[in-house]
Amino acid sequence: MVRYLLMVFLVAMGSLAQARPPQIFLDVARFRNLNLVEKGAEVDIYITVPTQSLTYRQRAPKQFQSAATVTLEVLKADGKPAYREVITLKPPVINDTTMEIKNPQSFLKRVLLPDGKYTLRGTVRDQYRTANGETTVEQPLVLEAPAGVFMSDIVLLSKPAAKNGGSDNFSRGGYSLTRTPIGFYGRGADNLFFYTEVHQATAGEALTMRYILTGPNNFSTTSEATVTAAAGKPTPVVGQLPMGTLPDGEYTLLIEAYSGKKLLAGKRIKGQRKQLEYVPAGASAR
Template identity: 45%
Template sequence: MLLSARLLPVVFVLCLGTAQAQTHQLQLDAVRFRNDDVAIKGGVVEVYATVAGKHLTYLKRGPKMYQAGAAVTLEVIRPDGSAAYQETVMLRPPVLRDTTAAIKNPISFQKRLILPEGRYTLRGQMKDQNRAGFTDIVEQPLVVEANTPKPALSDVVLLLKPASRSSVEANNFMRQGLSLTRAAGGLYARGQDKLFFYSELYNAAPGQAYTVRYRLRAAKEAKDAATGQATVQGAEGRPTILTGELDLAKVPAGAYTLTVETRTAKNQLLATQTATVHRNPDEYAPAGAVMPR
């Protein structure tokens, strides 16, 4: 099938009301899947925007009630400058009783888009509603390619929790009936000692057994920091779901590459995909972000 070209590095532009450097508040992630309608030349792109709540400005809204807010504009721009998609959403973290609290949850918004084959720029702009003159802009090249009849993997979704069946009404956080709790930016921080992932294998032979191997390795290292393996059977009439987990308890801080491979019973490599993982056990991060209100 699919969308083989990887996303290119993110380009950040930060516009501040003061000259002091600030931590980026907006994080963009984009994951590409095959369109279930194989007649359409293009793919499904899930855009996941996260605002770091700990850097937002909280104002008093009542007795022991402090609230922050962020206006996030997401755009997918064609090469000619026109917008294939544009939307502005208001994200508000939970109300705090004490603004000195160290725990300030991030807030997230996820949009599922169907885009024709082509090259785009994914752009996010965040404005702190309680801080005039602060704008955080993120731009990221996005490539969507046509389906192919060969076995292929979707992008890998990094998760904070195992993908699980949910009785909750279907929403943009679900894929193939599974609820997915994203690890924004591929970050695994304090207390997050398990890495989980989700991916889809396309054009697999129905009923055939495939081996899924996955490994975590730091750049320029000769040995893997963690490895895992599973077996799946090719699904009929739908993508074959691949999931797995790795123990990060003994993985030191740093940047890593997660490589996911699918192989036949004869150990023939069918498809491979990678994702960037950031391990920082000293940084605090909540277990998961919330839906926008």
């Protein structure tokens, strides 16, 4: 009887998981294209598909796998495509579909675009489900170069930026960057790591960087560092903040650049902390 009830429970849980549509998250970071001929931006698009929302099929005894396709599009203001790509996801085979931990599938695309207004669209399609098996998300994308000193978007990392001088999609400003999906920090994460760039600061000037982390229940912590503005290129800014007693929920990281007491530029980003959840970070190059 107990075995029968267990089987009924597992079937019900499987049906419940399949009832919800698949999920997709888009995390976008905009950087200036250093090509002086064509002004524009390098757009890093970090796509995450939680595999908990996908349908698993049995491939062999104790072997289950899901499959999905992701269509990534960047649309111009007139609706015409500026970029389009379809990626097939094949998550690893698992031996138990009742496992609470199924690694999300993440990948990173770097797209070069002229300045202008766009719409970013991501569609995930569960290949093993017809009903309620597709989800589309959209968000506006504005690319422009502000006058004066400005900062690029902030990239949140699962571990410290490592100096490497590489030139692949996971490198920027001479650092290797391991992103954390949608700014999520889960179980075992004690520090928040980040990367950004300061543009058009006076070469050789000492800039004071202020990092302010705020969260629920009036949580707040502040740290400062000094960087020297680079000549003829963006100034990389890397750092970390201890999360300590940051409560679960939404947090905000604000980074400001000062010349003496004068605020030159600032940028903020939001994320989530859930200390009881395990979310592996890392992406594949596609």
